[in-house]
Amino acid sequence: MAQQINFGSTPAEREEAFISLYKKVFPSAAKYVSKMGGSFDDAKDVFQDALVIFYERTAKAAITLQTNEKAYLLGIVKNLWAAKFRENTLYTPLDMQDDMMEEEESQPSQNKLMHLLETAGQKCMEILKAFYYDNLPANTIAALFGYSGIHSATVQKYKCMEKVRETIKEKSLAYEDFVE
């Protein structure tokens, strides 16, 4: 049974999709984590990480599932839970891993940069997110951000990348620890 996954293109549509996936899959995921001796917070952390992974895989490859989405997502949950024991370490949720990676790579300059880009360049970051992370079609992005067509939206993407790249370059040379 092949299934095409669609998370929509707006925050409201994504929220609807996440609530639907929660209702469909979280009961089985929570039951599994509970059976394995985990707490509600463990179940929440592992499920939210699984949703991030599921979203990223779907966005990147526009995958068509050969199995149903419940089995696929539950499979990710079980793998994440098993990884906890394989590594013989406490489960570290993805957002904490991100923090750890940031610490290893470039703290505190990356946080400063992120804050700057979130505040001064938020529209550009949202456009780049739509293109590179959400992998939305250019015509959808043009409509979402109010551009006249695919060409204008694409030109804006490259202008934003140029702006972000120059900001990172300029600030990183100031915050030396970001440059490896």
Added chain:
Amino acid sequence: MRTSLNEIKLIDDHLFNTGTTEDELLFDAMLILNPALQSQVMWQKKSHFIVQQYSRKKLRAEIKAAHQKLFNENRYKTFRNRIMHFFDSV
């Protein structure tokens, strides 16, 4: 598109392997002829990393908001009780 934007597109094609074989060969030649391009590739890679971190943070916030709704709003009480039942004895 102006030249600097075309360069960004070329670097993207190089990073994501979306150009043709000819484009890739041309890009390799440009890297040899223009050492500054090498550093632009590095900054663009860093930019993509930052965009990914930003996007993941935003996505995680959306997932957390969905969780908050399900575990706080009255209309999802049955769902909530069903979940909490698994952790009653823990």
